Amino acid sequence: MKKVEASAPSNIALVKYWGKRHTKLNLPLTSSFSVSLTNMRSHATITEASGTEDEWDIHGNPSKAQKVLACARAATQDERPLKISIVNDFPSGAGLASSASSMAAFALALNSYLADDAFDLETISHWSRLGSGSSVRSLYPGYVLWDAGTDEEGKDCVAHTAFAASHMPLSLVVCVVDDQPKPIGSTAAMERSRDTSPLYDEFHANNEQYLQEALDAVKNKDFYKLAEISESNCQAMHAVMQASQPPVNYFKTGTKQAIEHVQKMRQEGIPCFFTIDAGPNVKIFCTPEAKDEVHERCKSLSDVKHLLLDQVSDDSPAS
């Protein structure tokens, strides 16, 4: 029996995506800039279904994956029922980008199963985007720029590696404050922000400048500039969320504790900065040399359940 497996990493945005120009197609209003990780990954396996229906073994509802599958089927004209398993080797739905990595892994597996790897990465990214916008970034290694594009159908809404991870190596310590699924999903929360937050337009108006400064900081290997831009962009996104009605608040007690801890460590000269996505968990980026110290010092945080270690990766998910 034919069986294919594919995997893709989680990615963390340094300049965030928080709003769409087309909801159904998951086309972002603005471009975003992320790093793809090494350890936190999703693994997709596809085999033949035993009956006439698709069989799903995935975390939560298969609705996002079904959109990716429909797109791959339309491209390949292959309607065979499939048995699909997608496993994340880190907490799912907790703001650790598990939809991104799982949809990227699934789209790669579909290209292998239905098309013997005939489609290129750009086409695969159009499939995976329908399940999760930010999954487009998980298909590329290193520092990744996802261009919002302007085409109505999203033909130019594509990502690429802007810099190799080796250009400016970064380590990551994730403070897991809560590993339960988030109270409101990203798509619904983005719509609420669009409809009610007075800070929504300003956040997007500033995107071009954030992007340029973040790209320059990486180009110049300027860790502290990247820290400044990335924290500022993260705080601006959470301000947009919190100004929504009703507020979108992903922070918990441990989130604030970890943020203060990062600020204290940086004042003491430890090169580190934080970023937070649609969940309470705090991602602390640092130089590889500082990783052990940051890791050790985060162990004392009483409201942090556990720590995950990772680093920016140069391994291509599609290789």
Ligand code: 2P0
């Ligand atoms: C990001 N997030 O740039 C931002 C920051 C969450 C906060 O991209 O609606 O689950 O499926 O496109 O892919 C959330 O990503 O959202 C996200 P949809 P998705 O990382």
